[in-house]
């Protein structure tokens with residue numbers, strides 16, 4: 001009985017607090033900054049890359065790209081609740097921006113000259129390197145070992161392109177639409193290796209169901225400078241995003257995002273890149 005009384009009082013107090021907050025909120029936004037109000041911002045991410053861009057079973061989004069995108073959106077005037085994350089697979093990214101499906105893309109999106117003909121990039125905000133994920137007992141140890149082997153990568157990725165053009169043109173390359181499908185193929189034995197950025201592969205290797213089963217070859221087969229893609233010509237967004245990225249590095253949020261997301265995978269990342277500094 002006594003308990004009930006307490007909860008009733010607590011409930012009344014809560015209602016009063018909520019009412020007060022709601023009134024305060026209304027007042028604030030009326031005199032507001034005009035920074036978006038109830039608007040949403042659509043941001044393209046990956047949905048299947050643990051540690052980078054992942055839609056968790058409960059619907060929560062996690063990963064380094066998600067944290068970078070959330071920080072940048074905040075600087076652009078959008079709270080986390082105003083973000084709508086949209087899945088942008090590797091092969092869809094340029095089109096998603098051109099069509100205006102999303103305002104920006106933070107999806108392990110490497111800055112390349114070819115892509116720059118179609119979209120603009122802010123950043124870079126991370127430097128990764130192409131590597132191989134192989135079974136723990138595999139003796140593949142260099143790129144050319146892949147010639148004649150079954151290899152998996154993703155359509156529209158720099159990883160698949162590099163394999164065909166230079167790393168192992170004679171590999172039997174299967175291309176899927178997402179890396180999670182490649183990982184399943186590695187587990188079943190359908191392929192001998194998966195190739196993409198070490199940052200992505202480390203995230204998969206650290207998943208509890210794969211512990212001890214896979215290893216990274218540890219090869220730096222390329223430089224992948226991650227940028228935030230925007231529609232070609234959207235200079236206003238580009239400049240604001242670059243300013244936000246610089247602030248994120250300066251105030252320590254970039255380091256925190258690295259620790260939170262790459263720490264569990266034991267991924268040794270490169271230091272924060274400087275805006276505009278592309279490592280070829």
Ligand code: GLU
Pocket residue numbers: 090107108109110154156157158159196197224
């Ligand atoms: N960073 C590379 C790329 O942009 C590989 C990862 C990906 O496919 O997202 O193509």
